[in-house]
Amino acid sequence: MADVAPRASAAPGAAATPGAAATPRASGAAATPPVRRWLPAGSAAPAARRRPGPGSLGRAVARLDRPGPHGSAAEVRTLPAALRRFLSHPRPPVLIGAVSAVAAARSARGPIRRRDVGTAAACLCAQPFVEWAVHRFLLHARPGGPLGSVGYQLAGFGHELHHRDPANLDTMFLRPREVTAGAAAAVTVAAVAPPAVGTVAVCVGLGALAYDWTHFLIHTSVRPSHRYYRRLWHGHRLHHYRNERYWLGVTSPVADIMLGTSPTGAEVPVSPTATGAARAAARAAARAAGETEEAVRRT
Numbered sequence: 352m353a354d355v356a357p358r359a360s361a362a363p364g365a366a367a368t369p370g371a372a373a374t375p376r377a378s379g380a381a382a383t384p385p386v387r388r389w390l391p392a393g394s395a396a397p398a399a400r401r402r403p404g405p406g407s408l409g410r411a412v413a414r415l416d417r418p419g420p421h422g423s424a425a426e427v428r429t430l431p432a433a434l435r436r437f438l439s440h441p442r443p444p445v446l447i448g449a450v451s452a453v454a455a456a457r458s459a460r461g462p463i464r465r466r467d468v469g470t471a472a473a474c475l476c477a478q479p480f481v482e483w484a485v486h487r488f489l490l491h492a493r494p495g496g497p498l499g500s501v502g503y504q505l506a507g508f509g510h511e512l513h514h515r516d517p518a519n520l521d522t523m524f525l526r527p528r529e530v531t532a533g534a535a536a537a538v539t540v541a542a543v544a545p546p547a548v549g550t551v552a553v554c555v556g557l558g559a560l561a562y563d564w565t566h567f568l569i570h571t572s573v574r575p576s577h578r579y580y581r582r583l584w585h586g587h588r589l590h591h592y593r594n595e596r597y598w599l600g601v602t603s604p605v606a607d608i609m610l611g612t613s614p615t616g617a618e619v620p621v622s623p624t625a626t627g628a629a630r631a632a633a634r635a636a637a638r639a640a641g642e643t644e645e646a647v648r649r650t
């Protein structure tokens with residue numbers, strides 16, 4: 352999903368560096384001696400140092416996302432190994448913690464009632480369609496038009512990186528930045544809204560967790576033995592290697608079946624941007640450029 356910051360947003364971050372001279376750390380370094388000399392102890396300067404600003408919160412969240420390389424999902428060959436890899440990667444535990452926090456906020460509002468069960472069942476029915484729409488319109492958003500550009504910045508670029516190298520664990524999971532922001536909103540909702548709305552927030556979190564785990568498992572070398580999982584596995588691989596406009600469901604094929612995006616592979620042309628097609632084109636170009644066969648294989 353969204354895995355690394357979009358280039359377009361990385362650039363503004365870099366451009367903002369000069370402005371960072373006004374951040375507490377940069378300005379504090381220059382201003383500390385005169386402040387200590389002229390202000391009485393315990394006044395504004397120490398208080399300002401104690402107060403965690405948005406910059407320090409951002410740094411704390413960034414520390415949750417340890418940089419890679421984290422290897423390839425293709426190295427994982429068994430289900431227990433997949434579970435260990437999922438839990439030892441820095442990103443999924445953040446999501447698990449976030450879902451737990453939302454669930455705790457909801458449970459503090461009272462016991463599960465019949466209305467919550469109905470709400471959870473409705474969420475379960477909606478999940479394939481929500482997932483389909485998020486994948487189609489947000490993850491595959493492309494620059495152009497205000498909505499496309501915003502979607503590309505939020506998640507499209509990260510998903511594009513995932514499509515370029517599908518098994519790469521550096522770009523596989525939901526990022527802590529989005530997870531913690533979503534969790535903060537969901538905990539607030541669960542704490543103040545009617546309990547049934549809190550139940551929806553929990554279901555959204557569980558849906559995201561199911562997506563992250565299933566998507567990771569599909570990209571491992573764990574061969575599907577169950578018919579349902581085999582269908583998901585096959586569909587997502589077609590999504591990557593044949594045409595990204597189809598097979599958009601990850602945890603369920605229901606939305607693809609009902610919305611006509613689950614044809615047989617042969618019914619759909621290979622898209623020019625499908626991972627396999629792009630790689631084949633790059634290898635053909637490398638061969639045409641006279642590269643050695645070893646270099647072509649590495650392309």
Ligand SMILES: [Zn+2]
Binds near residue numbers: 513517566591
């Ligand atoms: Zn994928």
Ligand SMILES: [Zn+2]
Binds near residue numbers: 590
């Ligand atoms: Zn995709």
